[in-house]
Amino acid sequence: MNRTIMLPASLDEAVEALAATPGAVPVAGATDLMEAVNAGRLRPAALIGLGRITELRGWRYEDGGTAVLGAGLTHARMDRPDFAALIPALADAARTAGPPQIRNVGTLGGNIATAAPAGDTLPVLAALEATVTLARAGGTREVPVSHLLTGLDPVRPGELLTWVRVPLLHAPQVFLKATGRSGPSRATASVALVLDPARRAVRCAVGAVAPVPLRPLEAESWVAGCIDWDARGDQAASAIDPAAAAAFGEYVAAACVPDGMTESGPGGAHAAALRLRRTVSVLARRALGRALK
Structure with a gap:
């Protein structure tokens, strides 16, 4: 046709x-x-x-400590050192998004619009609390990425996703994912974690385990209270007790892989769900540890 x-x-x-x-x-x-x-x-x-449309393939700074990313920004471009220094977790996600032929043409806006559960950039954008600009004839509007993905405020007919606004925290941030095989492949689970020292906050999002990235808000609040935000120098690496970091991993996993997913069922569903919960726990614990180094 x-x-x-x-x-x-x-x-x-x-x-x-x-x-x-x-x-x-x-x-x-x-x-x-x-x-x-x-x-x-x-x-x-x-x-x-x-x-x-070349203007959609770049990025720029905006007053107020925000990076404005064009929807046409490719994964390969986000993996370059200048961008990685700006938003490390997004660069890490872009680096693992697939083989070179996919990263060279796949775009940030496409990742958001497609909204595949295993989209690597999505948990990073959720953890960073990014927003998108939707343009249409006669005006534009701003929508949180999380609202767009969950359908609370979807793209309307005639609207085009043009920009992604990401707050620049100038603090550690990490993206980790687990796959079913070696090399670039689809995530079975992923975790994005960012620190916000100015607000003494931790933000975390888990991808690939549900149709949309999940924010374990109670786990975030709990672990933020366990961190020694005033630690400096050599003490910074031990800004949280190892037992608390392990507990955080379990807290995140329990919040994002609920008990209903681990009930016994046919075909080994129970064991698979338990493995998924264990994977999320390990990813969350490691992400927190790397962010605090």
């Missing part, structure tokens, strides 16, 4: 094309598009290619 393909050269042109063509699907890296089309999950009436 023939489909219309539009290639706007500017953000304004893209928004206008989307408004004029109901049912059109914006596409950048297209790493998930053909899979969805071939599987019959997507039958777009038209495609709006965003590859020519």
Whole structure:
């Protein structure tokens, strides 16, 4: 079936094309598009290619300590040293997002729009409490990434995801993930953890274990009270008791892999859920330990 393909050269042109063509699907890296089309999950009436819009492929600083990331920013670009120094956890997630051919074309905006449960950047954005800008003819609006992913405030017809705003904490942050095999592959579980010393807070998000990243808010609050935020120098590495770090891992795992998932069931479901809980516990404990080094 023939489909219309539009290639706007500017953000304004893209928004206008989307408004004029109901049912059109914006596409950048297209790493998930053909899979969805071939599987019959997507039958777009038209495609709006965003590859020519250079302004969406970069990033900039904004007053107030925020980085504004273009939705067309590729995983490979986020892995470069200058970006990694700015948002380390997002660079770590981008580095493990897949083989080079995927990282070279896959984009941050595509990861958010696709909202696959195992999307590597999603728990990082949730932990950083990032927001996105949605543009449409006549205006824009800001939406928390977590609201977008959970459907509390989804993308509306005619809207285009253009920017991702990430607070710059200038503090340790970590992304870790577990996979079923060696090398770049889909996560079976992932954990993003960031420290916010100014607020004496810990923010954590767990990915791949549910349809959307999960925030164990009670575990965050509890472990923040266990950290010696005033530790300096050699004492910083022991800013939390090892037993508390281990307990934090268990707390996060229990919150994100609830008891209902570990009930006995056919086909070894009980054992698989227990393994998943153990994996999340280890990832959370290690992420906290690395952040506090």
